[in-house]
Amino acid sequence: MSDRPYSICVYCGSRPGTRPGYAELATNLGRSIARRGWQLVYGGGRAGLMGLVAEAALSHGARVVGVIPQSLMRLEVGHAGLTELHVVDTMHQRKQLMAERSDAFIAMPGGIGTFEELFEVWTWRHLGYHQRPIGLLDAEGYWSPMVGFLEHACAEGFMDAQQMAMLKIDDNVERLLDSMVAGPDAGGTAEGFARI
Numbered sequence: 001m002s003d004r005p006y007s008i009c010v011y012c013g014s015r016p017g018t019r020p021g022y023a024e025l026a027t028n029l030g031r032s033i034a035r036r037g038w039q040l041v042y043g044g045g046r047a048g049l050m051g052l053v054a055e056a057a058l059s060h061g062a063r064v065v066g067v068i069p070q071s072l073m074r075l076e077v078g079h080a081g082l083t084e085l086h087v088v089d090t091m092h093q094r095k096q097l098m099a100e101r102s103d104a105f106i107a108m109p110g111g112i113g114t115f116e117e118l119f120e121v122w123t124w125r126h127l128g129y130h131q132r133p134i135g136l137l138d139a140e141g142y143w144s145p146m147v148g149f150l151e152h153a154c155a156e157g158f159m160d161a162q163q164m165a166m167l168k169i170d171d172n173v174e175r176l177l178d179s180m181v182a183g184p185d186a187g188g189t190a191e192g193f194a195r196i
């Protein structure tokens with residue numbers, strides 16, 4: 001077993017959202033990751049919920065790994081104070097590296113970037129490229145309409161209960177983080193990520 005810290009990849013909005021509860025939960029998540037002695041892996045930006053999770057994790061002593069493509073770095077949105085900042089050429093390289101460096105994945109509220117990251121890592125799990133836990137932090141009931149739609153997709157025969165069971169959904173940070181290291185699908189190793 002490696003002695004590197006357990007790494008959680010957090011996908012979340014580059015905007016703060018309208019409700020204060022989103023920012024609060026982002027800060028709680030970053031702090032809890034640090035208090036557990038875990039490492040945060042994220043998109044490397046300073047803006048929105050991304051910046052808040054990273055700041056909270058850093059200020060409570062966590063290692064924070066950011067992975068950002070050159071194009072976003074040029075827009076000066078990269079976070080300069082991270083433990084590691086990897087500047088890569090393409091969005092595909094970025095998502096691959098973020099996934100390779102992570103033992104589990106959590107999506108906080110966010111927009112199309114967050115959706116894309118969540119659905120990609122979920123699809124990779126469904127296809128067997130990895131076995132790592134995936135969590136949805138349902139702050140302020142943000143994800144509920146999407147979960148309703150996903151259930152509709154199951155009812156219509158385009159998805160199934162096994163796929164749904166790959167997502168752990170919770171509005172509580174500690175419970176969700178606990179579920180990332182408990183149960184049959186927890187504790188995958190980042191080294192085991194298959195190349196796509």
Ligand code: AMP
Pocket residue numbers: 010011012013014015042043044045046047050068072077110111112113114115117
């Ligand atoms: P969105 O949900 O559309 O705000 O996109 C946020 C997600 O996409 C994050 O998890 C990031 O990985 C990536 N992303 C989008 N915008 C940025 C940005 N300005 N800086 C860094 N990463 C970003």
